[in-house]
Amino acid sequence: MGKHSIKEVAKKAGVSISTVSRVLNNSAPVSEKLRRKVEKAIEELGYYPSHLAKSLRKGETGTIGFILPDITNPFFANIVRGAEDYLRNEGYNLILCNSDQNQMQEIELLKVLISKNIDGLLFTGTGSSNPLLLEKIQHGLKVVFLDRIIQGINSSYVIIDNKKGMNLLLDYLIGKGHKNFVFINGNKETFSARIRYETFVKRIRTENLKFKHYFTEFSYEAGYSKAKKLKELPDVILCGNDLIAYGVIDALEEKGYKVPEDVSVTGFDDIPFSKHFKPPLTTVYQPMYEMGKKAAELLLKIIKGEKLINKGVILSPQLIIRESTKEMVNK
Amino acid sequence: MGKHSIKEVAKKAGVSISTVSRVLNNSAPVSEKLRRKVEKAIEELGYYPSHLAKSLRKGETGTIGFILPDITNPFFANIVRGAEDYLRNEGYNLILCNSDQNQMQEIELLKVLISKNIDGLLFTGTGSSNPLLLEKIQHGLKVVFLDRIIQGINSSYVIIDNKKGMNLLLDYLIGKGHKNFVFINGNKETFSARIRYETFVKRIRTENLKFKHYFTEFSYEAGYSKAKKLKELPDVILCGNDLIAYGVIDALEEKGYKVPEDVSVTGFDDIPFSKHFKPPLTTVYQPMYEMGKKAAELLLKIIKGEKLINKGVILSPQLIIRESTKEMVNK
Incomplete structure (x- = not known):
């Protein structure tokens, strides 16, 4: 099945290969009788001429x-x-x-x-x-x-626009009085992780705030293990993606902390599950x-x-504020 | 790029098509000089002979x-x-x-x-x-x-083994004193949904317990909307998969109920997120x-x-007991 070639169609139809080709490609006139023979052979062999014709016509595989x-x-x-x-x-x-x-x-x-x-x-x-x-x-x-x-x-x-995404998030967090930041980021070599890191550091330095930054991996496990090792809690932990944030929140809860009461946590991506996470995750939506x-x-x-x-398309992210972040009381 | 045929290799190498074929397939002796010419042409055209040869040899596309x-x-x-x-x-x-x-x-x-x-x-x-x-x-x-x-x-x-999966779940729930069941199942036409339905009904009838059963869809939204419409709570709501269970739990919580205090909820699949759901989901793991x-x-x-x-492989499911189910007090 599916292993037929144009040669087999020609054989089955009792016509030449070039006739089959002409029918498929509409490249030259073919008599109605020959056309019907070829189409019948294609049908019987289980060929689907529209796709096959396209493939042959353009030299494409589709x-x-x-x-x-x-x-x-x-x-x-x-x-x-x-x-x-x-x-x-x-x-x-x-x-x-x-x-x-x-x-x-x-x-x-x-x-x-x-x-x-x-x-x-x-x-x-x-x-x-x-x-x-x-x-x-x-x-x-x-x-x-x-x-x-x-x-x-x-x-x-x-x-x-990763720069815009990070700045939307920082506008919001800084506006809510967060002054001490930890950023648990994804893989160092990744384009998006690098841009977000650069944007983050530049902004935090401009605002003269405290921060620590770690490159890890874009996974639940990376967030969980990094959060387990944190010695002091900042005001907010930014995470490189939502999976990292899930891991961070679970690790914090195991250590007896409450999110966002003890520390705010944010994600990045807004994968479909993040609105159902408990607490529902504040994050940056990527379309x-x-x-x-x-x-x-x-x-x-x-x-x-x-x-x-x-030649490039840059889509816009959106800040999604949910319940994993709070307003700092003594801002 | 990538649009070359064996013909182009032959042309580039200045040899016949059958020589190229012989080199690729090792089907007949070829002089070292010709072999090198063909290999050079393949290299320059960006062909990867191992895959190409495999494809030609077996008539496979891979x-x-x-x-x-x-x-x-x-x-x-x-x-x-x-x-x-x-x-x-x-x-x-x-x-x-x-x-x-x-x-x-x-x-x-x-x-x-x-x-x-x-x-x-x-x-x-x-x-x-x-x-x-x-x-x-x-x-x-x-x-x-x-x-x-x-x-x-x-x-x-x-x-x-869907039958085994359903029976493991029912053994556990019946053992914990659940007597009144609602089953919010997936799509009616689906093999797994049908087997689980048949196993469920047979068992519940044998045990002389109360039940209602609904076919919906295997989605969060289906679970959410069905649970919103439930007029009375049973002891436990079985769900056709974990996504349905997430929707059911969110809908119940919006209506002011607590899981598992007011009603137990179970899933099916154990997708990676279900252990992080709040409450962590009791479900049937599929490998x-x-x-x-x-x-x-x-x-x-x-x-x-x-x-x-x-000709068939039947893998075994496992019951995963977490925190979305409880022991009935007045069992």
Whole structure:
């Protein structure tokens, strides 16, 4: 099943390969009788001419690769859903690859996807420079970076305005009288973690406030273990994403502290669960579904050779105030 | 990039197509000089011979399709992770397709995947009979059903023992003195929902206890809206999955009830978040990652033509007792 070639269609129909090709591609006139023979053979072999024809016509495979850290993180699952919905409606399929943010793995996956003749790539990788990817892009591989920009590679991207997200959060926290900050951030090499770190430090220094900052990993476990080790509580613990915040809150509660009474905690992403967390999480919403959809849309435009007005899309985050933060009493 | 054919390699190397084929397939002796020419051309064109050779040798594309309801449900994200990890290590890629449990969509996706020459299919679909799928399987499409068996189709599958899962849960709840049950179940057409329903009703009737049962959908929103409408509280509300249970608990709390003081609530699945839910959820653990891995393993065995001792794999669920259930006082 599904292993038929154009040759088999020709054989089954009792016509030449070029006749099949002409029917599929509408590239030259074919008699009605021959056309019907070919269509019948296609039908019987279980071919689906619309897709096959498209594939043959454009030299496309109709598949898009997506290399991302981990589909079990709801942040990525929601991005993938946005991308896949868009691609499916446009007749493309998505090949999903988990990289665990491991660059060796990313390179292996890139090689495999290229060998599979993908039409384009959505890439959420480590921030480190990637010579193979750079080379492939220079040789014509169509790529859209998603949530990450890689230094030294000039390509299209869809990101959120991380600087704005961090400043919205700090406006709010500083306004509520928080003066002593701990920031438990995600992976050091990650684009978004770096931008948020830089924005955070600059702002906290300008305001002359106290802070500590730690790079960890974007996971529940990282937040839990870092919070377990904290010796003194600040006014607020900012977390690199919502998963870290869940881990931080659980660890604090195990140590006998209450959130937000003893310490405010904030997340980043607003994954669907964060509104149901107890306490419901104050966080920065990233339009995940939209990020995936926009990236898929941008990639198909590039594949189709459309002229782009903007090669980058920057989406806007939103501050979501819930119950894991409080107003400081002695502000 | 990535659009090269064996013909282009031959052209670039200045050799015949059959020489390229011989080099890739090791099918006949080739002089060292010709071999080097071909390898150089492959290198320069960005071909990755190991994958290409595999593909040509076996007539395989190295891609597996996976049709599932919704990747944003962590139950499926964890299954996909298990499948993709296994397939990646074996040199296969996964094409991910969301169907929203819509059979029309499933049929469209099936057509598209077949037109892409997938080597095999992982399928978590509606339970309704699917004539196209049946026909394709009869014509040789390799399929493993995951979490669902479809009536009238005799194919390989990986499921959990839903009957055992439901009985473990009922043993525990009945043992703790619960006498009045409400079961807010998932989609009526779904295999697992049906088995759990049948097991539940049979057991409750045998024990001569009170019950109500509702088919809804496997979502937070379905649980929330059903619980909002409940007029009387039973001793315990069983939910078709953890997402339904989250919705039920949030709705009950909004109505001023406490879980488990006023009513016990249980889930099904034990998605990673359920241990962090407040109250931590009593539920039935399904080995999601293992389900995905086993299904991928079984599918590759079928593709490779290995003799199977068992065409079905039934994994065992576990009862996880946490804090959303209590012992009834007047039992």
